[in-house]
Amino acid sequence: MMKLYGYWRSSASYRVRIALALKGVEAEHIAVNLREGEQKGGAHISRNAQGFVPVLELEDGTQLTQSLAIMDYLDATFREPALMPADAVLRSKILAASLTIASDISPIQNLSVLNYIKAEHGQDGEGAKKWAAHWITQGFTALEKTAQTYDTPYFMTHEPRFFECCLVPQTYNARRFGVDMDQFPKLKEIDALCCEHPAFIKAAPGNQADATP
């Protein structure tokens, strides 16, 4: 069986958990405790030189990193349901929206960046929260504008797919950082629909074995 090294509250791990659950593919979940810095220990660095989660270990021992690259692998290997449409333009647009989250929001409000602005820029918890909320709000404002131009129940699609694997974990983070989701009615609606879906319920942070109160 494949192994997924992750952490219950890591949004990148959460993305891959949703993708696996949408595909109906089982993996053994192995917790890497980010709170205790386990991701920077030798064992995890040997899996991923960046010291990040998630890492997907295939049955032959191959280790894959970066959530979107893991999702790309899963989509190429376990075809149904397809996370990405076949049409090159629609695929590019869905990937662009996913990258708005995975490149332009998530890494900037990541733990390592928050630790840096606390240590080097003298920011306190409030400053870190303001920082995270700023980048989430900026990215979500652009995504909401795009989402509004489509009539589909999900983002350009009729089923939750690649983009929703990114949106739901980022919305979870948005709430943690005090971002008011009422500013983004379409994104909020998509998130609410997803949160009733069995794959998203299975993947939710609170439902993982390593979750703490």
Added chain:
Amino acid sequence: MMKLYGYWRSSASYRVRIALALKGVEAEHIAVNLREGEQKGGAHISRNAQGFVPVLELEDGTQLTQSLAIMDYLDATFREPALMPADAVLRSKILAASLTIASDISPIQNLSVLNYIKAEHGQDGEGAKKWAAHWITQGFTALEKTAQTYDTPYFMTHEPRFFECCLVPQTYNARRFGVDMDQFPKLKEIDALCCEHPAFIKAAPGNQADATP
């Protein structure tokens, strides 16, 4: 003809210029002056709600955003030479390395983040340079470790492809921010090989019509 809205020194624009040149696909290059804030003006926001470059406008007027999503479209549409290998594992690894640059380095040292830490965290030019150098060094350290494990002249490949479209612009930025590339001998070697390649020469910032001294 397709139109590429970009800026000579934007690393995301530079990535797409390389991809187009590798494919031998012509596009009309239209400058969006980031120094003068043109990317935040109404004309550009209507092309990309995020107010970022690049935007690739197709012949039918469809506008694509996010450099990696544009490259995905180009690779699906103009097949030869393929920027990505067919093998799902190798493809995932090359995408992961590309995302290390496009998600974990580039957006954090982007103009809007540098402006924020100057305005909100009281950082001066030196603080901004230290910030950028920190994230570039961290990402390149991990990439160098991975690159060292492959004997191929390029990153896991025998020709410059998807990853090199990301590496060369990031190396250009690394030098701007004073990062010593001697720390990353394999990355430096790949960059040097690329910089002799006609496609990379054509795409280089200094060779664009909007370049300034």
